[in-house]
Amino acid sequence: MEESHDSKKEGWKNWYTLVLVANAIYIIIFYFLTAAFL
């Protein structure tokens, strides 16, 4: 029970990491777009 609770928690951490990583990727893409079309 405890293990499944922990793995669920891990799953949610992955979602949050995904949101933050996606934001970082957007910013990196914008950086290259800015550089490419300067």
Added chain:
Amino acid sequence: MNHFIKLETLDWTILLATLLTIVLYGTWKTRKSKDVQDYLKGGNTSKWWTIGLSVMATQASAITFLSTPGQAYNDGMGFVQFYFGLPIAMVVICMVFIPLYHRLKVYTAYEFLENRFDLKTRTLTAILFLIQRGLAAGITIFAPAIILSVVLGWNLLLLNIIIGLLVIIYTVSGGTKAVNVTQKHQMVVIFTGMIIAFILIVNKLPEKITFTKALEIAGASGKMNILDFSFDLNNRYTFWSGIIGGTFLMLSYFGTDQSQVQRYLSGKSVKEMQLGLVFNGLLKVPMQFFILLVGVMVFVFYQFNEAPLNFNPEATEVVLNSEYADEYNALIDEQTKIFNDKQTIILNYLENADENAAKYIALANEANDELRGEAQELIKKASEEQQKKVESNDKDYMFITFILNNLPRGLIGLLLAVILSAAMSSTSSELNALASTTTIDLYKRNTSEKSETEMVKVSKWFTLGWGILAICIACVANLAENLIQLVNIIGSIFYGNVLGIFLLAFFIKTVKGNAVFVAALITQVIVFALFFLNEFEFINLPFLWLNFVGCIIVMIIAILIQSLSNRASNS
């Protein structure tokens, strides 16, 4: 001379069919609300995609679709930086705010504050919300109505009343469930309309202009400068203001503003609520980027098609009927000359990728911007002379003018439905939240126990009351000088303080109710003082920074008062 553009039967059919179907379906589908939980929290049945779409629809008002492309047309893509803090805020709200709200089974964000502090802090924040959101609800209706009335010649008062009444019908009838159901369909209309518009705009570019070439042309005029890493307080949209200021603003908006909190509190479970916000965190930045890209493509379109000197047709009419008409016509001639010269330069740029040509394009567009600035000055003078209130800044009129003059019949109706759907979706969330706060935080808390049926009835009356008030504010908004700016200022004056109170509640466990309440009152006085010092130019603090300053000040003062009071009681 009449500048109004007439809609054809096909446009009217698509516009009315879209809006009425959504309103009638939403009303019919959610007509039975058994109890308060059903009416104010949608019976806690919403799935994550409904919450995600609902949260996005609440934030995206009509002005998002009218003004953002114009923003990109004038200043480029930099506005997207404003949203960089949003995903961070979503994660914080998912991890801290949602579990607490859910555990305490609250109906409103302010209810939580009584649990954590005391009744007076709850009442204070609820009242601050009602003042600010009540005014904003009127502006959400007025802002698109004024633009559409100027361009299409529709009666402004009637348009305000129609938008308000349509929203009132389903929001009063079905409460939160109706808001969620309609917002899902409104978002489908919005996405469909914007994607079709984007494809058509790109197709309208000359044959040899590929999408990449179009971006190159936009880039040559600085429209693709997305990131700005400078530390300039006066520059509203930089990477830093987006990451720091944006995080605070979005935390405050999504975590403490009932119009957003109510959207995710309707979730079936904590997970559905969290996933709904994750959805928003993932999609919001690309969505804003896409809307700005539409504006940039319209800019490229006008590199090959001559643009009006000012996109506001009413402003053009005023200046052409004034003593400045000759001067204005001279500016138009000059613009035509620049436009013709630019065609040769762009052709050279595309064929030879000549760096000098890129510079010439930028110079030509700079010269054109200067002409547009001069035209705005003439419009101001002409409108002052004729004592007419005309908006010389045409940013909000650019996209709608483009739509009406260049898109095919039928699609015009669909895009008008996009704009009105966006207005209705934001307004319905606002009315729903205003009614919940009034019912739960003020009425229920201060009256004797009432039956569920009675409470639903009261909530409906409050929704109707706030709806009528919003329509009244929208109807008188035209009389006030720059009311939209005023509402934003009022928001910034209160928002930071409220966020600070919530952050204290969540993160500083030692601070108690009295310290927070006194700190909130002192902070409000300080924020007002800072605002007036800036107004009278004693300091330089643009009003958006009041959000950040208010939040920090209330936290520091509350912690100080609490530690002084602890020390006093220990000694």
